[in-house]
Amino acid sequence: MxxxxxxxxxxxxxxxxxxxxxxxxxxxxxxxxxxxxxxxxxxxxxxxxxxxxxxxxxxxxxxxxxxxxxxxxxxxxxxxxxxxxxxxxxxxxxxxxxxxxxxxxxxxxxxxxxxxxxxxxxxxxxxxxNNYQGAQLGAEEFVRLMGEKGNYVELVGREADTNAGIRSSGYHDIIDQYPDMKMVAQQSANWSQTEAFEKMESILQANPDIKGVISGNDTMAMGAWAALKAAGRDDIIVVGFDGSNDVRDSILEGGIKATVLQPxxxxxxxxxxxxxxxxxxxxxxxxxxxxMDCVLITIDNAPKLETFALK
Known part of the structure; x- marks a missing residue:
């Protein structure tokens, strides 16, 4: 037992x-x-x-x-x-x-x-x-900031990523309506900050008269902005896409001008x-x-942005 x-x-x-x-x-x-x-x-x-x-x-x-x-x-x-x-x-x-x-x-x-x-x-x-809707929001703000004219650069994401193509199409469906907006360079930086820095350095040397940069994501926008600042060209308008805290802080400091929040x-x-x-x-x-629809982030609502969400 x-x-x-x-x-x-x-x-x-x-x-x-x-x-x-x-x-x-x-x-x-x-x-x-x-x-x-x-x-x-x-x-x-x-x-x-x-x-x-x-x-x-x-x-x-x-x-x-x-x-x-x-x-x-x-x-x-x-x-x-x-x-x-x-x-x-x-x-x-x-x-x-x-x-x-x-x-x-x-x-x-x-x-x-x-x-x-x-x-x-x-x-x-x-x-x-909704990358297309978001890209159109970003492009409309970019055109406004550029005064509807001037030479600009586009940094594109990874070519194998569907979002890279959708965002680029959304940008151009707006920007291409303005004949005085001229794209002088379009290069992929593969969503990378380091690669965007390097690409921006080379593009700027070849095109010193650019007025703006529109980027397929915030990481590349940060790389581009770092390269522009290093060259003393903080007069150039930069717009990103994602809604990161880093770009939020840059917007609040008067650096990058806008981004598009995807939640x-x-x-x-x-x-x-x-x-x-x-x-x-x-x-x-x-x-x-x-x-899911995206939201334009500018100096007006950037203080409410935290970790890819609006408070």
């Missing part, structure tokens, strides 16, 4: 020890983004992670560094860890399709933020900022909420493709 009770006690203890591990694996949510060196992506990760924990999930936060091969490996990690859902800011519109399909085949739904992929029906949600933090939280609805109710109740 005592031996039987001992066996029962051991079995009960083992079950108790195993229970937290099983619950953790069952309630895990994976958040995968580009490098947190960019505050935009860090904000996504923080927003998603916090909201998932509020909803009772354990979270693993992973970084793919815009490398599709690394992204695929991270999907393998999420699958192996038994994640219930994946929140993703992806590493390429084409290259990501296979990874999302792999997760779907493993029974793990994906909820995309910020960047779309080229196929529908394999991710549950694709929640992106990264809230967008990531929204994706987690939809993942939770899908897991608990079987549906998000929304279409796969969803757009």
């Amino acid at each position: 005592k031996f039987s009770r001992f066996l029962l006690s051991v079995a009960a203890t083992a079950a108790l020890l195993a229970a937290p591990i099983a619950a953790s694996a069952a309630d895990l949510m994976a958040v995968i983004t580009p490098s947190h060196d960019n505050p935009f992506f860090k904000s996504e990760a923080e927003g998603a992670s916090l909201r998932a924990k509020e909803l009772g999930y354990d979270v693993i936060v992973l970084v793919h560094d815009d490398d599709p091969n690394k992204q695929s490996e991270l999907f393998d990690t999420a699958i192996a860890r038994g994640a219930k859902a994946i929140i993703l800011d992806n590493a390429g519109a084409d290259a990501t399709v296979a990874a999302v399909k792999k997760a779907k085949d493993a029974g793990i739904p994906s909820f995309l933020i910020d960047r779309e992929i080229k196929e529908t029906g394999i991710a549950v949600s694709q929640i992106v900022s 990264a933090y809230r967008q990531a939280q929204w994706a987690v909420e939809q993942a939770h609805d899908y897991l608990t109710k079987g549906s998000t109740g929304k279409d796969e493709k969803q757009l």
